[in-house]
Amino acid sequence: MQKLKLANLYRSELIPISGKLVERYNLCLVKLGFTETKLKTFSIDGKGWSPEIAEEKENSQYLNNGEANPHAIIISPLQKGKPVYVPFHTFDRDMMQLVFKTYESKINDITRDCAICLDFDQNIDAFYEPLDVLKYDTISINFHLINNLYKAQKTQFELIEKFKEGHNFIDENLHETLLNSAKTYGDLRSRDLHLPPLSFRSDSFYTRAFGGVFVLRDFISPIVVLEDKEWYKEAIKDTTHDVLIYHISQPELMEKLRDHVIIEYDLEDVVKTKRYERIKKFELSQHLQNPTHAIKDILNDTVLFKSYLNKVDIKTRKKIMGVELYLEKLEVSNQYKIADIVDIKLFESLHEPHSSLDPKHQDLIWMLLVNVAPKDVLFLYWYDKEAFYNSFKTWDDSLKDWAIETISNNI
Known part of the structure; x- marks a missing residue:
């Protein structure tokens, strides 16, 4: 791949990650149910996927909890507009574009001292057979902040309201609690940390699930094309779906x-x-x-x-x-x-x-x-x-x- 790298044709738009950003990335991995990386430096694409971590974990889809539960990580506003180099679905980049288009200013603020975990929820807990991919419809993009920052902000607001009540302004324990929160999380009063879920509608697409499946459903009749021979043999046993099934x-x-x-x-x-x-x-x-x-x-x-x-x-x-x-x-x-x-x-x-x-x-x-x-x-x-x-x-x-x-x- 060295020839491609020299020609800027191989993952040339990755973002280098080091220092505090590595710590935040690891917190995201843990929050999503994965193990931390031992790497001190690595690079990421627009979805937060890292080729170095994929190599370390010997898993190119290490941000997935099974094929039905993909995730993404945002730790830098620089991820906006960057390629998604190993998408699990062809619409992954479209989802990331929607996220930045909707919440760009909030992402810029949040990633100053935090990171965002993304959960792409299509209301499917797990895949069991190839035609389960037909269940894809509306995907809910959910957001989770590391260190429970949104919860910490809510707590700060509650403490401030309590501080204003009666003679609580002389309560030394309350003073200490507020100061500890400010030292740990900073002053969160003026920050907008709320990221409501976004909805993304999928139509025709490709997914890497089941060895690779094309789902064409915006045409005369739905067509499913499988790249894996064994999964194709499994798919053609289905008698419940009105769909045309082919091997590539x-x-x-x-x-x-x-x-x-x-x-x-x-x-x-x-x-x-x-x-x-x-x-x-x-x-x-x-x-x-x-x-x-x-x-x-x-x-x-x-x-x-x-x-x-x-x-x-x-x-x-x-x-x-x-x-x-x-x-x-x-x-x-x-x-x-x-x-x-x-x-x-x-x-x-x-x-x-x-x-x-x-x-x-x-x-x-x-x-x-x-x-x-x-x-x-x-x-x-x-x-x-x-x-x-x-x-x-x-x-x-x-x-x-x-x-x-x-x-x-x-x-």
């Missing part, structure tokens, strides 16, 4: 998405795009064996690309150039079918969200598409960074350089 690798999925006007394709248009060129180049890179030139140079140089295209076997060459071959044959006769000439995965990679979709749905469908056929390095990076990082680790160094250059040139 099923060809029938793409057909259904087209039928439901969720995705579309236009091969004549797409071959003129940079996206097609990226996909074609990546496809060739997967079939190069012991090249004498750097993969980056082969993919960037037209002459070298053609040279190596002619070095691979005829079957592979047809696979890489299948779309163009199909369009050429189509000019002569319309008897040819896409499936007869174009590789199925290459064909799937050339789909896009239907133009009629709302922008937020387009992003979700792009995420689904780049996981169905992960052949465009740029779109994979844009729409599913964790999937991109996992693939990146397996690539040849020169292919990594090409991917970094491709992404950097499009940001």
Whole structure:
């Protein structure tokens, strides 16, 4: 990942945490039912998630109490607008944006000497089977302050009212109690520490629960797409929900998405795009064996690309150039079918969200598409960074350089 870090393409917007903020973060962890971190310094994203703590705990979802109970931590106003690098749901960042939009001034004040624990409550105590994710509807975002600061403020108000009564102003014990509260928590009289729960409505989304599930429910009929084969087998046993269920690798999925006007394709248009060129180049890179030139140079140089295209076997060459071959044959006769000439995965990679979709749905469908056929390095990076990082680790160094250059040139 060092190459990505140097190019500012790997978690480049993390916030460094040290000193008192570490203490407050640990208090949040304990309040949420987790164990403290032993780290003295670490970094966090917009949701309060830390890659260093995730590594320490060997759990990328260490802020979850089970898959049905995710949490977040706010210890700095700098978290506003920051990325959520490993979201458990695709709407996690939207929820954090809602929180800061609603309570920005209160967060700025509270985090001067306190921290905020967030509980995302969807009224589900635990998941038992994959289609439990359909229960997601309205999520209540609840807020809890460490050190019971809100309760301490309430106590201070009560002590002050008591101080004003009768001759209590000469009560030395009351004086001492007030002073101790002020020393411990500061003067809380003028601070607004009340953060009423917020409601967030979920529609279509992706969740990492059950190995990864896409829930599409704003279309002709609800569709659930599972990434895990075993959980898919479990899900199709369900007879109570009126929902279409697919595994992400099923060809029938793409057909259904087209039928439901969720995705579309236009091969004549797409071959003129940079996206097609990226996909074609990546496809060739997967079939190069012991090249004498750097993969980056082969993919960037037209002459070298053609040279190596002619070095691979005829079957592979047809696979890489299948779309163009199909369009050429189509000019002569319309008897040819896409499936007869174009590789199925290459064909799937050339789909896009239907133009009629709302922008937020387009992003979700792009995420689904780049996981169905992960052949465009740029779109994979844009729409599913964790999937991109996992693939990146397996690539040849020169292919990594090409991917970094491709992404950097499009940001």
